[in-house]
Amino acid sequence: MRLEKLILANFRNIQSADLRPGEELTVITGANGQGKTNLLEAVWLLTGAKSFRGAKDPQLIREGQQFAVMEGAIFRQDRGEDYIRITVGTKESPRPGRTAKLNGADAGRASNLAGLFTAVVFEPGDLELVKGSPERRRRFIDAALCQLYPGYLATLRRYSRLIAQKNSLLKFWERTPGAAEMCDAFDADLAVQGEEIRRRRAAFLDGLAPLAKKNYEEISSGSEALSLCYRCGFETGGLAGTLAASRMADRKAGYCTAGPHRDDLELELDGRPAKNFASQGQQRSAVLSIKLAEAALAAEVTGEHPVMLLDDVLSELDPARQEYLLTRVRQKQTIVTACDSSLFHKAAGVMLKMDGGRLSEG
Ligand SMILES: Nc1ncnc2c1ncn2[C@@H]1O[C@H](COP(=O)(O)OP(=O)(O)O)[C@@H](O)[C@H]1O
Numbered sequence: 001m002r003l004e005k006l007i008l009a010n011f012r013n014i015q016s017a018d019l020r021p022g023e024e025l026t027v028i029t030g031a032n033g034q035g036k037t038n039l040l041e042a043v044w045l046l047t048g049a050k051s052f053r054g055a056k057d058p059q060l061i062r063e064g065q066q067f068a069v070m071e072g073a074i075f076r077q078d079r080g081e082d083y084i085r086i087t088v089g090t091k092e093s094p095r096p097g098r099t100a101k102l103n104g105a106d107a108g109r110a111s112n113l114a115g116l117f118t119a120v121v122f123e124p125g126d127l128e129l130v131k132g133s134p135e136r137r138r139r140f141i142d143a144a145l146c147q148l149y150p151g152y153l154a155t156l157r158r159y160s161r162l163i164a165q166k167n168s169l170l171k172f173w174e175r176t177p178g179a180a181e182m183c184d185a186f187d188a189d190l191a192v193q194g195e196e197i198r199r200r201r202a203a204f205l206d207g208l209a210p211l212a213k214k215n216y217e218e219i220s221s222g223s224e225a226l227s228l229c230y231r232c233g234f235e236t237g238g239l240a241g242t243l244a245a246s247r248m249a250d251r252k253a254g255y256c257t258a259g260p261h262r263d264d265l266e267l268e269l270d271g272r273p274a275k276n277f278a279s280q281g282q283q284r285s286a287v288l289s290i291k292l293a294e295a296a297l298a299a300e301v302t303g304e305h306p307v308m309l310l311d312d313v314l315s316e317l318d319p320a321r322q323e324y325l326l327t328r329v330r331q332k333q334t335i336v337t338a339c340d341s342s343l344f345h346k347a348a349g350v351m352l353k354m355d356g357g358r359l360s361e362g
């Protein structure tokens, strides 16, 4: 997978930009608040996904403007060149929301592009994969799966909509005539979607876990072992039964207590939960291992290595881990941001500077 060209207009603090990334490394340096992460965010949005910063669409539009536009020429072995254009319009604009064009033709919602351009972001907030909530880890798995299997997003959306509907039924149960029959109908559909989510997530973890374990071994010289385990509250084929058995608990709680929206990804070091037992350094190694595993797995599944977006992570790693990361991304297209350009003196790549939203040769 290669990004050949990126053109931006009115994206966050970037009035306009025209980026020709290198085939391998592109380094963007600049002081804080200049627009480095904004640029990576724009590249990421070409995947069709929402911002990795959790930003709402209107926040992406440059203040005072109606539209932000991101255009990318991408190249993949199996399709050759494609031209993606994503537009984000304000609510008041003639074209609100995040929409896409592919090779000049309307493609509807940006999320319809999922799977075409693939990227993996690694940023300081990823430490939350270890320290954060199960929700954060589910989001990681789901975001990766959306890029790998275009149909997965539809399944997820359908499942979440059903959960929202069932939750509101549980809340107003007494006032709803025929509540039990309605709930049976929701459960039947939830079981179908939920089993599919479980199947995809479990298969993803089967692929990811050994790769992450091996990466961790390499980073830590085998001093401890990283294991990833998908924790799901029901067995394959058992969701319908679990939902039926949870009916009373659900009614008492007033929300759905069972299903893949409660799953977790367990991270352990030598059999102990990384969240409580790992040092800061070990947690960073774990996240680095997982992110590199995500990229390698995507390459295995799709036949195209995703573009690597490394936002401000090098300064957080010690020299040995910096070296490991930079060695691993060699020969893969990688865009790195950093405040300090001295980390890259020896590196061969495209060097750029970001200053007040303006990109220039560094
Ligand atoms: N919608 C927007 N319109 C204009 N400026 C924005 C918008 N969103 C963010 N910014 C500005 O972008 C800057 C942050 O850019 P960022 O890419 O996070 O910096 P860094 O170089 O540290 O990664 C801030 O100055 C912020 O005010």
Ligand SMILES: [Mg+2]
Residues within 6 Å of the ligand: 036, 037, 038, 311, 312
């Ligand atoms: Mg930043």
